[in-house]
Amino acid sequence: MAMGGKRFAILLCAEDSDYVKKVYGGYFGVFVRMLAEKGEIWDVYRVASGEFPKDDEIGLFDGFVITGSCNDAHGNDVWICKLLNLLKKLDSMKKTILGICFGHQVGFASMQLDKLPPNKILARALGGKTGRNVAGWDIGVRAIHLSSSSSSNHFSSLKIPATLSIIECHRDEVRELPPKAEVIAWSEKTGIEMFKYGNHIMGIQGHPEYTKDILLHLIDRLLNRDLIMESYAKEMKEKLGTCEPDREALRKLCISFLKGGL
16 A cells, blocks of 8 residues: 555445355445545454444544444444444544445434433434334335535535435434534435534435346345335336436545545
């Protein structure tokens, strides 16, 4: 790696499936393919397995990415509570944080863990509220609409269209933003598809890092675990063949935030 290059950490909240390990080198490989550029250093901490950056390591990184997870962000697992404390520390240090799906959700909720409904990570750590989506699972490629607010004007400078298609796979959602947070994208099914908190934290409900083949294998995993019905899985697979996510535009948006701010 080039000397003086930026350094980023992936906080991996999920176990790698056999398919993703074989094809992409695990979810770490998926994110590096999307976000890494020449001269950068990318590390991974498998936080779901209890592996966290030490206090003296945090300052080494220019930004952090929180991944999706099979766990519920409202859980009180030891590693989830430890992740919440880490996110609060990163926020206080104004470290750049990009949260995806589970990562998007966990950031908002307060620390009264025993009194909360289901929540997600970025939403949870900052004091917002989340819960099950009343419309049920959202799986497939969905159109999200970017905000026209002044703080989102950077989208136009990136030449990103006002409506983007993104791969979704979730049944929880952020229902209420914490103070000072701002909705920057919404969809017909989910009111808070993207949010910003200050200039250093951004959450995305969908999966800009997913390819369609990853989603197809994930649908099979959900079906095998009886989390979705066979008829629904079949319908989602059929629909998936007729549409494409805007992966390049989403990649550009994520990189711009993580490395330059929006």
